[in-house]
Amino acid sequence: MQISPSILSSDFANLEAELRAIASADWAHVDVMDNHFVPNLTLGQPVVESLARVSPVPLDAHLMIEDPDRWAPGYAEAGAGSVTFHVEAAADPVAVARAIRAEGARAAFALKPGTLFEPYEELLDEVDMVLVMTVEPGFGGQSFMADQLPKVRAVREAVRRRGGEIWVQVDGGVSADTIGQCAEAGADVFVAGSAVYGADDVPGRIAQLRETAGR
Numbered sequence: 429m430q431i432s433p434s435i436l437s438s439d440f441a442n443l444e445a446e447l448r449a450i451a452s453a454d455w456a457h458v459d460v461m462d463n464h465f466v467p468n469l470t471l472g473q474p475v476v477e478s479l480a481r482v483s484p485v486p487l488d489a490h491l492m493i494e495d496p497d498r499w500a501p502g503y504a505e506a507g508a509g510s511v512t513f514h515v516e517a518a519a520d521p522v523a524v525a526r527a528i529r530a531e532g533a534r535a536a537f538a539l540k541p542g543t544l545f546e547p548y549e550e551l552l553d554e555v556d557m558v559l560v561m562t563v564e565p566g567f568g569g570q571s572f573m574a575d576q577l578p579k580v581r582a583v584r585e586a587v588r589r590r591g592g593e594i595w596v597q598v599d600g601g602v603s604a605d606t607i608g609q610c611a612e613a614g615a616d617v618f619v620a621g622s623a624v625y626g627a628d629d630v631p632g633r634i635a636q637l638r639e640t641a642g643r
């Protein structure tokens with residue numbers, strides 16, 4: 429069970445300090461948005477490269493961008509320990525996953541709420557993690573979509589059937605109130621942005637999420 433706080437909800441003027449604040453987490457979730465795949469714009473490869481140099485925990489890059497076929501391997505090269513691309517944007521998801529792994533990072537694919545998992549089940553052979561979005565990608569602070577839990581369950585079931593060590597990540601609206609349901613459905617990596625950075629005691633909130641998910 430792992431916690432990956434999203435720095436999308438942190439202070440972008442103080443990213444190094446904001447990363448230090450989550451040193452007790454397992455990953456730092458970095459939301460890359462290009463204003464095309466989603467209607468929001470954040471940061472790109474040069475910033476990821478700088479963050480990777482100072483982060484106390486490995487970077488979990490979530491690419492909400494068009495043409496991951498072209499751009500995804502660059503984020504692994506920039507030093508992200510895990511690179512997640514959206515299947516909706518990829519022309520050749522198998523090639524993207526292989527290219528990420530070839531750069532030495534863990535590879536993952538993400539599913540928007542409206543995207544079914546079943547057509548992508550074979551892709552499990554190529555990745556280390558599957559991200560099930562529990563909000564529409566684009567913004568932090570949205571409400572958790574409980575209707576995505578059956579998808580989490582389906583991914584976990586498929587992973588179990590095939591064997592192997594594939595992680596199941598949830599992202600969007602994950603808080604102390606919703607993390608238990610996600611864990612129960614089979615998620616084992618939890619992204620939380622506003623729930624972590626909105627807390628007065630950030631390490632305390634990470635510990636609370638960990639404990640609640642483990643229950």
Ligand code: DX5
Nearest residue numbers: 434565566568569601621622
């Ligand atoms: C949304 C991003 C999330 C976001 C989560 O498009 O992918 O990672 O930061 O924020 P919260 O936890 O506030 O829903």
Ligand code: ZN
Nearest residue numbers: 459490599619
């Ligand atoms: Zn994300």
